[in-house]
Structures are given as structure tokens and as C-alpha cells.
Amino acid sequence: MARYLLAFDFDHTLIDANSDVYIIKLAPNGELPAEIKDLYKDTGWIEYMGQIFKYLHKNGSKQSDILSCMSEIPLTEGMRELLDFTSKAGCFEHIIISDSNSVFINHILATHSLSVVMAGIFTNPAEFNDAGCLTLQGYHSQDWCSLSTVNMCKGHILKNFIDMKRKSGIEYASVLYVGDGYNDLCPSLELRPQDFVFPRVGFKLHKLITKMSKENKPVDMSALTARIKQWESGLDILETVKSFSLQ
Numbered sequence: 001m002a003r004y005l006l007a008f009d010f011d012h013t014l015i016d017a018n019s020d021v022y023i024i025k026l027a028p029n030g031e032l033p034a035e036i037k038d039l040y041k042d043t044g045w046i047e048y049m050g051q052i053f054k055y056l057h058k059n060g061s062k063q064s065d066i067l068s069c070m071s072e073i074p075l076t077e078g079m080r081e082l083l084d085f086t087s088k089a090g091c092f093e094h095i096i097i098s099d100s101n102s103v104f105i106n107h108i109l110a111t112h113s114l115s116v117v118m119a120g121i122f123t124n125p126a127e128f129n130d131a132g133c134l135t136l137q138g139y140h141s142q143d144w145c146s147l148s149t150v151n152m153c154k155g156h157i158l159k160n161f162i163d164m165k166r167k168s169g170i171e172y173a174s175v176l177y178v179g180d181g182y183n184d185l186c187p188s189l190e191l192r193p194q195d196f197v198f199p200r201v202g203f204k205l206h207k208l209i210t211k212m213s214k215e216n217k218p219v220d221m222s223a224l225t226a227r228i229k230q231w232e233s234g235l236d237i238l239e240t241v242k243s244f245s246l247q
């Protein structure tokens with residue numbers, strides 16, 4: 001039986017919010033001080049998030065407050081139906097590659113009873129320290145990819161996962177990469193013509209891919225060889241998935 005890999009981004013893909021932004025509602029008046037806001041960089045937000053977690057801790061947010069806040073975030077429309085189908089079909093493996101953190105992702109997956117579906121979760125490791133403050137580290141440290149943050153090249157992670165599977169005898173008939181953000185372009189470029197990239201309509205990855213076809217920026221459009229299928233709901237992805245499980 002042919003095997004398929006479904007690789008998901010997390011924020012604004014599996015869940016319908018950015019978990020790192022959502023948690024800011026626990027700050028006093030839902031606002032961050034300017035000195036923390038200034039730490040945000042497009043090239044990486046580990047230090048920024050670390051300072052946010054310290055600030056929340058200083059202002060009385062407990063582990064339970066942080067976890068309950070994460071439980072409020074809904075799955076994106078249609079993702080439940082998609083995962084119900086692919087987890088029962090028996091020929092799909094599922095992974096998450098996200099620049100959020102392990103505490104948020106594990107808790108949200110547990111809230112929605114989705115932990116068992118995932119064959120791998122590649123994200124920044126996080127934990128509550130003895131004082132109850134959430135701390136995190138970068139997933140890795142990279143300088144080879146200018147499309148990615150310094151702590152996470154999703155393309156490298158995807159390629160390593162597929163190579164590792166190949167060594168264990170599993171060759172995917174198609175890889176399906178589902179994402180929304182700028183940081184999902186690099187993994188999209190790793191895909192082959194028999195693979196699929198699903199950019200979420202109205203979000204950065206979709207805008208980038210549409211613009212690239214006119215301007216060839218930030219990379220040459222010919223580097224993107226996978227089939228492109230835009231999506232608004234997980235049900236759009238389910239339609240594609242159903243078409244090849246029938247083959």
C-alpha cells in the first residue's frame with residue numbers, strides 16, 4: 001500500500017491562532033512593555049518569547065493559567081475531519097513542524113485528543129522551571145537558510161525526517177505540506193513534483209507563492225516543483241486526500 005506523509009505547520013494551520021500571540025492576553029491589560037516588544041525579530045523570536053514568559057510569571061500567571069489559555073484555542077475549521085479520515089485510513093503518517101514550543105503544542109493536542117495521531121513533533125523544546133516559569137530553547141541553531149529563523153529551518157527538518165524514513169525502508173508516494181507562514185516556504189521547496197504544498201488562502205505563504213509566480217522573489221519560482229493547492233478549510237485538503245486514497 002502506498003504511504004503518504006502529512007506534514008503540518010501548527011500556528012494558523014492546525015490551530016486557528018498564533019499560540020505565541022494568544023498567550024499575550026494573560027499580560028496585564030493584554031499588553032507587553034515596549035522593552036519586550038522591541039525584542040521581536042523576523043529572524044527568530046526565542047528570546048522575545050522567553051521574556052514574555054518571564055513577564056507573565058512575574059505578573060502572577062501560573063502554569064495552570066498558561067495551559068488553560070492554550071486550551072481555549074480552536075482547531076482550524078475542517079482539521080478535525082481531515083485528521084479523523086487520515087488517521088483511520090492507515091496509509092498516512094502525520095508530523096508537526098512548528099516554531100511555537102513543545103509545551104503549547106503538546107497541551108493543545110492533548111486538549112483535542114490528537115496526541116496519538118502524531119508520529120513526530122518538531123518544535124522548540126520548552127518546560128516549566130521549578131519556580132513555575134515557562135522557559136524555552138531554539139530547536140537548533142542554523143546559518144544555512146535565509147528563508148528560515150535562526151532557530152528553525154523547517155526544510156532541513158522535513159528533509160531529515162524523509163531521509164530517516166527512507167533509510168528504514170519507507171518511501172512516501174506523496175508528501176503533503178500544509179502551512180500558512182513565511183517559515184513554510186523553505187520546506188515547500190524541498191518537495192518533489194509528486195508532492196503537494198497547501199498554502200492557506202489570505203496568509204503569507206499563499207501571498208509569497210502567488211507573488212513568486214510573477215516576480216521570482218524571494219526565490220526562483222522554478223524551485224517550487226510540488227503541486228500547489230490552496231486551502232481555506234481542512235475539508236479542502238481532505239478532498240485531495242480522498243482522491244488518492246481511492247487510487
Ligand SMILES: Cc1ncc(COP(=O)(O)O)c(C=O)c1O
Binds near residue numbers: 010
Ligand atoms: C512569535 C511567533 N511565534 C510563532 C510563529 C509561527 O509559528 P508556526 O511555525 O507554528 O506557524 C510566528 C510566525 O511569524 C511568530 O511570529
Ligand SMILES: [Mg+2]
Binds near residue numbers: 009013180181
Ligand atoms: Mg504557521
